[in-house]
Amino acid sequence: MDTPTLLTHFRTHDVPLELSRGGEPVWDDAELHRNARLSDPEGYALLALVPGALPWQRARVLLETLAASRDGLGEATRAPLTKVTRALMFGLPPAYAITALLALRRLRANHKHTTRAIVTFVLEHPDADALIEARRPALIDCFEHALGKATARACARLVTEEGGGDPARPVAGGDGDRQAGRDAGSAYLRRSLLRFTADPAAAIVRLRALYGPGTYGAPAPQEPPAPLDPVTEQPPIVTSTNRGDIAATLVHLYRGGPAAELRPALAGYVAQATRGLPRLAANVALVLDTSGSMRGYGDREWAVMSQAMALRLVLSEVCERLTVVETGGTAQAPAGSADLAGALLDALGTGPELVVIVTDGYENHLPGDLARVAATLPRAGVTTPVVLCQAAFTRGDDLTLRDPAPELPRRPFWHQDDFAALLPWVFAHVGEGAEWIRTTMLTRLEGGR
């Protein structure tokens, strides 16, 4: 599985998953998803949880994961897949998830885990009541595909009869035959439906609503009940000190603030940002641009340097071995021009498994050198991956003239919140990164972060 390519694809390929009338779903990137899932079903599914993945890409992962058979997969793989599909179903805007579930019907995918997932979505979605009101026909399609039309309707009939099939509702009357019939109905419900649900009582109520008359024009919920991406800070006006706690504290240190107060706070913020993250078992070299432009000027003075330093501090906590090569002045006193090409060669000389270049993108010392050096690396027998993390002031910065090596994988960042997506993308380029992403995403699934 080409994890970096897949992560970039998940973040950039924003094409809806469309279902043609009556035909099988056709998606332009189906092959990419299928191959990734075949090579590592669990790793593929977990990648969808990386912050920044687009909803339509997550819907594709949901579809691909639910459509595939799990024969041959051990319990150690099946369990996380089940958790991921649940996270995706409830972490996507409902319309996206419903499209993926409808696609399962077109594909005639009716594995046990498919049935369980659809029943879970239809009857256990936190917004199930509103969804049933608004999307009844689609949900009935999904539901009848999951259980089989005859079974689904039989279950519906049982719960719509007075008290029928509801194990939670008392049965009135003394008619022995009716009682026996209800008992049989309850058994049928349990066998056909309720065994797939965690809350039978609620499931029956919702099943009754699903086959009820409905309300025309009811609004459908648009927001995911359990968003997958962490809530991020969205300052209306970006300043040097509202781009995350680490960078803000660094800005004050750069400006000559009281070290006795700021340094312990800085350590605390770094610890907070890295808490629960696994260590990357790799030797990483960081090329840090410490040229004058990283310092900036005016209202933006120290903004970019502080964010780059924030990333450096986080990497030093997360990477088992981190070697830093500065180019320009120093991290404490950025000045002069950046020789990114020379610094990259110095970094490669330390024998790393991954090189991370952190720069604002202005290569001052004869621009083009970095691109040429990077282009020569394969020819020189160097296979070490090199990635470029671009420090910006805001997410809206014009980076047209700030791309020193277009062939290198590049990703901008401007806020500490960006690290949640940036670190998986960076680490995906080194072999040990797959395990780091797997562990991190599994921890997220467990609610660890």
Add this chain to the structure above:
Amino acid sequence: MNSLTTILPAPLDLGGYRAGTPQRAGALTMVPVHGPVRPGIVPPRSGLKLKRVVGYGQVELANGAREGVAIVPLHLGYIQDAAQNHALCSSALLGAGQTRRFDDACCVQAGQGGYLEGRDQWFFVLPLELRARAMRLRGRHDYAKLWPDISELNRAYGLPSRGHLEQILSRKRAVLTQFQSRLELMPGQLGALFFVGERFAGLELAPDPAYFAEMWMALVCFAYGVAAWQAEPERAVAEPYEAGSLEELRAELARDRAARLAEVASWLPAPGGEVRLVEEERYLDLRLSTLTGDGLAGQVVTEHGRPVYASVFADR
């Protein structure tokens, strides 16, 4: 590329100045210059102040420092919202506490009313394309004298043909101001050689690094950045070096860099031709002179024959 003596033949002695390692940003090449420091000259942003505009074409500047002579940078201009922007045609020397009115200033925003005020001290230096003309117009009292040249410049750059320099300096500010980060001011730098494409564009010298730092943005973004912005080359595909190992790659990079530095040195104007220095004003031992000849123009400030300040540009 070290000594600058070949750039300007006598009578200006640049022997004490050394050129550093060139930097490039698109079509603009900047060679940092280090050399003798002349302390005590009041710098243009923190010391020199725009006091007011008396009337169109009449700009008052003040040296607000308690001590030290202020050297008014050549072709200094000020921009403010809702006011007629102005630029000066010449440099000047102002003693501490002195106020001076420049009656031969140029309005650079045709059709805009309002006077600049002493509140906002954001300044620029006239783009290279207008400097020779502005030099020739010094002493002429006509606030609209530069409008035809500004219109022509705008037309050449595909902008509406008006005497509005603001169309370039303000509306293209986002791309122009990037030059101050694409090129880096080096520690201790007090001057620079500028080349646009492969042609010498200008030599700028300041009395000390602090003065030059205050000029940096105005020079790289506006005096020379405008021409470079218009000549921004297409980005070439990165050609790999012939290198089979990391060591060979390092050697190839060093060899290639040396070749490119030698190439920049070859762009320096060839010595020869007559250069004339005509003194314009003096303040104690400081002499402000106008330099012309051999495709060059500009003004320099010398002290006992040694340059203290220079702004010399290609006059083609």
